[in-house]
Amino acid sequence: MKHRLMAAAALAAVLVGAAGCGTGGTAAGSGPIDTKGDPNASGTLKVWLQVDAQSGWPNAVKAATTSFHRTYPKVKVQVSYQSWTDHLTKLDAALTGSDVPDVVEMGDTETTSYLANGAFRDLTRSTNLFADAAHWNTGLKASCTYAGHVYCVPYYSGSRIVFYRKDMFAKAGISAPPRTLNELMADGAKLNRTYRTDPKFSAFYLPGKFWYSAMSFVLDAGGDIATKKGGRWVGGLDSKAAIRGLTQWKALSDKLSRASKTNDEAHPQQYTVMAAGHVAMMYGLGWEGSSVYADGNGGNPKLKDSIGSFAMPSGSGKDAMQSFAGGSDLAITAKSAHPDWAAAWTAAMTSADNEQLLMKAGNVPNTTTLLKQAAADPTLAPAAASAKDSWMVPIATGWPKVEKSSILQNGLSDIASGKRSVAAACRQMNDQVEQSLNGS
Amino acid sequence: MTTDTDTPVGLDREAPPPVRPRRRSRLAPRTVGYLLIAPTVVVLAVVQGYPLVKLALLSVQDLSQRELFSGLPAPFVGLRNYATILGDPDFYLVVARTVVFTVANVALTLVLATALALVMRAASRWCRLLLTVVLVCVWAMPQVVSTLVFNWLFDYEFGVVNWLIGRLPGVDFNGHDWYANAVSGFGVITLIVVWGAIPFVAITLYAGLSQVPRELTEAAVVDGASGRQIFVRITYPILRPIYTIVTVLSVIWDFQVFNQVWVARGGRPEPEYQTLGVYSFVRAFGVNEYSLGAAIAVVTVLLLLIFTVFYIRQSLRTGEAD
Numbered sequence: 029m030k031h032r033l034m035a036a037a038a039l040a041a042v043l044v045g046a047a048g049c050g051t052g053g054t055a056a057g058s059g060p061i062d063t064k065g066d067p068n069a070s071g072t073l074k075v076w077l078q079v080d081a082q083s084g085w086p087n088a089v090k091a092a093t094t095s096f097h098r099t100y101p102k103v104k105v106q107v108s109y110q111s112w113t114d115h116l117t118k119l120d121a122a123l124t125g126s127d128v129p130d131v132v133e134m135g136d137t138e139t140t141s142y143l144a145n146g147a148f149r150d151l152t153r154s155t156n157l158f159a160d161a162a163h164w165n166t167g168l169k170a171s172c173t174y175a176g177h178v179y180c181v182p183y184y185s186g187s188r189i190v191f192y193r194k195d196m197f198a199k200a201g202i203s204a205p206p207r208t209l210n211e212l213m214a215d216g217a218k219l220n221r222t223y224r225t226d227p228k229f230s231a232f233y234l235p236g237k238f239w240y241s242a243m244s245f246v247l248d249a250g251g252d253i254a255t256k257k258g259g260r261w262v263g264g265l266d267s268k269a270a271i272r273g274l275t276q277w278k279a280l281s282d283k284l285s286r287a288s289k290t291n292d293e294a295h296p297q298q299y300t301v302m303a304a305g306h307v308a309m310m311y312g313l314g315w316e317g318s319s320v321y322a323d324g325n326g327g328n329p330k331l332k333d334s335i336g337s338f339a340m341p342s343g344s345g346k347d348a349m350q351s352f353a354g355g356s357d358l359a360i361t362a363k364s365a366h367p368d369w370a371a372a373w374t375a376a377m378t379s380a381d382n383e384q385l386l387m388k389a390g391n392v393p394n395t396t397t398l399l400k401q402a403a404a405d406p407t408l409a410p411a412a413a414s415a416k417d418s419w420m421v422p423i424a425t426g427w428p429k430v431e432k433s434s435i436l437q438n439g440l441s442d443i444a445s446g447k448r449s450v451a452a453a454c455r456q457m458n459d460q461v462e463q464s465l466n467g468s
Numbered sequence: 469m470t471t472d473t474d475t476p477v478g479l480d481r482e483a484p485p486p487v488r489p490r491r492r493s494r495l496a497p498r499t500v501g502y503l504l505i506a507p508t509v510v511v512l513a514v515v516q517g518y519p520l521v522k523l524a525l526l527s528v529q530d531l532s533q534r535e536l537f538s539g540l541p542a543p544f545v546g547l548r549n550y551a552t553i554l555g556d557p558d559f560y561l562v563v564a565r566t567v568v569f570t571v572a573n574v575a576l577t578l579v580l581a582t583a584l585a586l587v588m589r590a591a592s593r594w595c596r597l598l599l600t601v602v603l604v605c606v607w608a609m610p611q612v613v614s615t616l617v618f619n620w621l622f623d624y625e626f627g628v629v630n631w632l633i634g635r636l637p638g639v640d641f642n643g644h645d646w647y648a649n650a651v652s653g654f655g656v657i658t659l660i661v662v663w664g665a666i667p668f669v670a671i672t673l674y675a676g677l678s679q680v681p682r683e684l685t686e687a688a689v690v691d692g693a694s695g696r697q698i699f700v701r702i703t704y705p706i707l708r709p710i711y712t713i714v715t716v717l718s719v720i721w722d723f724q725v726f727n728q729v730w731v732a733r734g735g736r737p738e739p740e741y742q743t744l745g746v747y748s749f750v751r752a753f754g755v756n757e758y759s760l761g762a763a764i765a766v767v768t769v770l771l772l773l774i775f776t777v778f779y780i781r782q783s784l785r786t787g788e789a790d
Contacts, residue, residue, distance in 0.1 A: 111735075113734060113735040113736060114735045117753045117754065120533065120536065120753065120756065121753070123536065123537050124536050124537070141533060141756075142533075145532075145533045145534040145537055145538075146534065146537055146538055147533075147537045227640070227642045227643075228642060228643065286643050288624040288625070288643075288645050288648075289645060289648060290624075290645055290647045290648055290738075291624060295734050296623075296625055296626075301625055304625070304626075362537070363537075429755050429756070432754050432755050432756075433750070433754055433755050434736050434738070437736070438738050438739065441738070445648055447649075464755075
């Protein structure tokens with residue numbers, strides 16, 4: 029009679045049971061990994077990548093597997109795509125058992141607690157296996173390093189720029205992309221007038237839970253999320269600068285966006301909304317621009333020649349607004365039975381050739397060597413430039429908790445919808461962030 | 469061999485009259501009974517008892533990610549987790565929200581299902597067949613699937629409900645966000661939950677209705693009773709045991725609601741959407757406070773247990789009075 033009731037109990041209990049059985053899971057070594065290959069090795073290599081790869085650069089995934097099969101021809105590669113919303117919960121559950129994924133993609137803000145808790149294999153003595161490790165992107169490398177040891181491999185980074193509809197700008201009589209936040213607001217007003225008969229029109233699509241965009245406004249106004257002072261994290265979201273930044277953000281949302289205040293930038297994927305044709309600007313990752321006009325995955329091929337990009341203009345006189353240094357790393361789980369296969373696949377996925385494919389898809393590559401090349405490419409230059417001046421979340425073991433409990437998203441949603449004043453929401457977000465970072 | 473077959477098991481308030489078989493050569497019937505029930509008890513103990521014991525154990529420990537990944541034993545902390553929960557004002561808010569949600573959903577489910585069951589009894593044969601088929605189809609739909617379908621119907625950007633309402637003259641529902649405030653959001657979630665809960669209750673009640681002797685209602689009609697009087701005075705008292713069971717079951721299901729809230733809010737329910745089931749999961753798996761989540765689950769089980777015992781006793785008492 030109470031079987032539903034038991035379901036939740038069972039779920040929790042199975043996890044614990046599994047944890048109890050998984051003894052000896054930390055026995056994974058930290059010595060160098062040998063990937064010389066084995067023509068007879070057989071089995072399955074399990075790889076967890078995020079959906080971005082599925083829609084943005086499936087060719088790179090395919091190329092990595094092909095290359096991997098040159099050294100391990102009989103090992104089956106099983107790539108499963110995860111969504112950002114729940115992949116950490118799934119990973120936690122998987123890591124308690126023995127049937128674990130071998131390679132997992134981690135967002136660069138999510139790694140700290142996993143590195144600290146021994147979830148991944150120590151790769152400090154195996155970095156030579158991976159391409160150009162001496163020139164790894166510093167931000168990504170920092171997200172892979174804990175107490176002097178390296179636990180993952182930089183995969184790619186992505187910074188956000190504004191994608192706009194050139195045809196809509198022309199129709200509204202705007203000749204050049206805006207250079208300041210004020211110009212952007214003025215251009216948006218012009219677009220609103222031109223398209224006033226379209227009830228779905230957003231001059232700038234900005235969903236209420238898009239926290240990467242909002243934090244860029246905070247940083248641009250001179251605020252920060254939190255800083256470490258004398259061993260304690262002190263929140264900065266209730267500062268005057270942060271409130272000023274978020275007030276600008278709210279003005280942009282109020283005046284130029286008809287996006288839902290309770291959605292984020294990935295639900296629905298904002299490029300699919302832009303592809304539907306009622307959006308003039310969006311603040312997206314490098315690869316999202318080409319996804320707008322991709323054939324398939326919700327893209328609209330008709331827009332192929334009408335998408336342009338520019339760096340998000342600053343509201344405080346800088347060249348551009350700082351973008352979040354988003355990015356991903358590839359880690360090998362400590363419990364993986366085949367770290368050699370996992371390392372070989374990871375090396376193939378992050379090889380210089382493969383990173384070129386990722387660059388073509390609009391990403392910022394994982395090494396400074398390649399970043400220089402990207403800066404020379406006109407289509408990648410805005411993204412490469414914004415990657416140089418970017419912000420990062422506090423490197424604290426408590427940070428994943430801030431993301432998992434959606435503290436910022438929920439606070440920002442309240443600001444965007446007007447449910448609470450900017451100052452009140454800032455105060456609450458700040459308290460919750462401090463609590464999470466300093467631990468209970 | 470036995471004589472006590474008239475009172476249904478579980479509903480008799482007195483102990484059954486002791487059976488005294490004349491010959492004692494065979495196993496006592498009591499022993500046979502235990503033997504027969506043993507396999508069920510063993511299966512229940514393994515499948516449901518073990519996890520429950522584990523859950524209770526987890527709630528007095530402090531399990532973190534480190535122990536989870538490494539398999540190290542978690543330290544015991546006694547009742548600290550319970551103290552944390554019961555000292556947290558958010559918890560009482562969540563309980564209150566869950567109770568309101570449950571009452572609203574159970575009441576709606578029972579009323580609508582009763583109406584449907586009465587329609588089914590009155591309807592012609594093909595109509596009844598059609599209704600049954602539809603109900604079974606709804607029943608067979610997995611919760612996650614139905615919630616996703618409703619999500620699309622009520623979608624902000626592309627939803628058909630907003631479009632349809634917008635067709636009404638003078639109404640602009642373009643870009644209406646159903647989840648913008650929790651009352652309208654829970655309205656949609658209630659729709660999903662009640663929609664999925666009606667089939668079981670309606671079919672069960674219809675089965676009960678078909679057992680109500682026709683002579684009784686016919687006699688009442690002859691005596692000049694109205695339809696309402698017949699339902700209140702005759703049909704409902706006969707169906708009371710069934711109502712007790714479906715009410716208890718519905719309360720348990722709705723009190724534990726998880727899938728619909730979780731999927732409707734895209735796996736990230738805002739604080740104002742957290743009912744007990746969701747709250748427990750978010751604490752346990754969202755922010756990796758597994759033991760706190762377990763303690764919340766234990767408290768939930770206890771709350772339900774208290775309700776169930778109280779409610780069943782109460783309805784048996786009213787049964788006696790008649």
